[in-house]
Amino acid sequence: MSDCYSVPVAIIGGGPVGLAAAAQLVSKGETFVLFEVAGEVAGNIKQWSHVRLFSPWRFNIDKAAKSLLETSGWNSPNEDELPTGGELVEQYLTPLSQLPAIKPYIHYGAKVIAVSRKGLSKVKTAGREKLPFVIHVEQNGARSTFEAKAVIDSSGTWSNPNPANSEGVWTxxxxxxxxxxxxxxxxxxxxxxxxxxxxxxxxxxxxxxxxxxxxxxxxxxxxxxxxxxxxxxxxxxxxxxxxxxxxxxxxxxxxxxxxxxxxxxxxxxxxxxxxxxxxxxxxxxxxxxxxxxxxxxxxxxxxxxxxxNTGARPDMAFLREVRTDMDPSIESVDALATLIDPNIHSCGTVRPHGEKELRQPEHNLYIVGAKSYGRAPTFLMATGYEQVRSVVAALTGDWESARKVELDLPETGVCSVSNPTKLVSIDESGDTCCTTAKVSPTPKSSCCS
The missing domain is CATH 3.50.50.60 (FAD/NAD(P)-binding domain)
Known part of the structure; x- marks a missing residue:
């Protein structure tokens, strides 16, 4: 990324995907600032800390994060064991957030209330990609602003549940x-x-x-x-x-x-x-x-x-002053909609995707993680890790790596595609080129509700 202004990359959300983005940026020598609305890391997970995940540790740890942790002397949990939400935070996310390369740049109790371009409204086009983003944050009852050269929104959807009413309206x-x-x-x-x-x-x-x-x-x-x-x-x-x-x-x-x-x-x-x-x-x-x-x-x-338990929806209110492209029905990133639409994909595959699919009309703005999937109940943590790896590669100028998407996901046993894939690359035209096998079926938890 051309550094026309010396400001960091802003990450919104301090959950697994947001912290993975931070680890990826650190591994590339890029500066960042992270805003987490809760008073501690992974505030949303704390709400379901008693629940045991059905995916083992090996699918729950980002590779760049693992590398940073192991350098600090951290011992990885048994990769075949199933952690609870609390164990995921205690044994992985908290140690990651405490690393000297990450800890100073996390702001807790920080609610992002708006994202804008410096000096311009959403309407103005000329020159906006050359201006820094301005992140408007409410913290400890006061408001402040931070400038950033890119924004990675990994704020998720957990804190914004759907109503139980079948029409989707809060009555x-x-x-x-x-x-x-x-x-x-x-x-x-x-x-x-x-x-x-x-x-x-x-x-x-x-x-x-x-x-x-x-x-x-x-x-x-x-x-x-x-x-x-x-x-x-x-x-x-x-x-x-x-x-x-x-x-x-x-x-x-x-x-x-x-x-x-x-x-x-x-x-x-x-x-x-x-x-x-x-x-x-x-x-x-x-x-x-x-x-x-x-x-x-x-x-x-x-x-x-x-x-x-009727799902959740993304909060787009704080992105109102930047340009976004979201699907009107499931409220996902638009390029992902046909891949994850639950009206079509009751079970099947989700094509590997990365920076190209996730980029927004606003230059250097990315919506990742569960929020990128909108209302679709199809998101996997491992998918989010690969999303931010591709995004960070693009932001730091490594376009070859950004276009190559690697997925290693378990089979469901009920989907139509049965051959697992470990490496899939997406070329510049957007075509999928399987370099070792067929595309992995998306696990049952992510495609069949």
Missing amino acids: QDELSLSNRIFYGIPDVLGRHKEKYSGKKVLVVGSGHSAINALLDLEKLKEQEPSTRIVWIIRKSNVSEVYGGQESDSLRERGELGTRLQRLVEKGFIEVVSAFHIIHFNQDGDYITVTGTQNGEAIQIEGISEIIS
């Missing part, structure tokens, strides 16, 4: 139940145990977050038999949720579906399929959920608590 009746609806994966067997014990709990959603919540609730039911579990899904057939099961190359991921199927078939979980939520009503201590099922209006009554 007043749902907002009024904010203390009764948990958006995410509660610690049912730990700090949130009393909230759900002995209650009639409604779980909304059909992804892995919902499955984790259901399995934990069943363990709670073993301890407190009066606990009741109702599960709402929009899918017509519950078997679509079970996934690859014994055919899944990630054993723990496949086991989730197997365990859930067993509980459903034994009647431990009441399943309401093809249900679309329209309205919530609270009457005293209980909630009534009104919706449609196969065109008919029905109600689910007597609910005490709700766990909503």
Whole structure:
């Protein structure tokens, strides 16, 4: 990257992908500044620290980060073990954030409220690519600005959940139940145990977050038999949720579906399929959920608590004054939309992608990580690491490396493409050139919800 102004690269978000971007920049001798809205590293992961990942350590550690850590004397965890979110932070992300080459450049409790070009509004075109970005940050009740020559937005989507309402709109009746609806994966067997014990709990959603919540609730039911579990899904057939099961190359991921199927078939979980939520009503201590099922209006009554796992959406508000190109339906980076659209890719492959697909109309602005996938429930941590490796290579002028995308992902056992790939390059025209094998199928967790 031509250094026409001596300012760093700005990274927004201090999760796994943001820290991987920092490690990649350090490895290239490039300066950076990182803004994390939480008071500590990986604030979003802290919210699900009790959840065990279904991918082993070898898929969860960025290569550049690993190299920096090992130079400092860090011992890598057993690559075949499955970490919890808390272990991912404690054993990997925190040590990475504490490295002398990274620690001084992280700002915690720093909320990015706007990104702009210095002295120009979004409307002005002439000369804008020669001007630095201005990052407007709110921290400790005060606002400040930082200049940057490039922006890597890895802020994710976890903190911006979708509503449970099937139309995707935040209604007043749902907002009024904010203390009764948990958006995410509660610690049912730990700090949130009393909230759900002995209650009639409604779980909304059909992804892995919902499955984790259901399995934990069943363990709670073993301890407190009066606990009741109702599960709402929009899918017509519950078997679509079970996934690859014994055919899944990630054993723990496949086991989730197997365990859930067993509980459903034994009647431990009441399943309401093809249900679309329209309205919530609270009457005293209980909630009534009104919706449609196969065109008919029905109600689910007597609910005490709700766990909503209907995905998340990107926050684009702070990028309003820069030029972005996002898909209008799934709100992903536009070039990725046809590759990851859940309306098309219930299961299949996602073509390897890097800097070229991720670049925005605003020169040197990149949206990466889960945010690049918008509302699509298809993102993998390893994919994000490869995204930022390619982006940083481009920012530092290594275009050959930027165009070469390397993926090493497990097979699902249920997708149509069965040959794994370790190295795939994308040439300048955007064509995929497989140099060792066919394109890897995207793991089940990332393409089949």
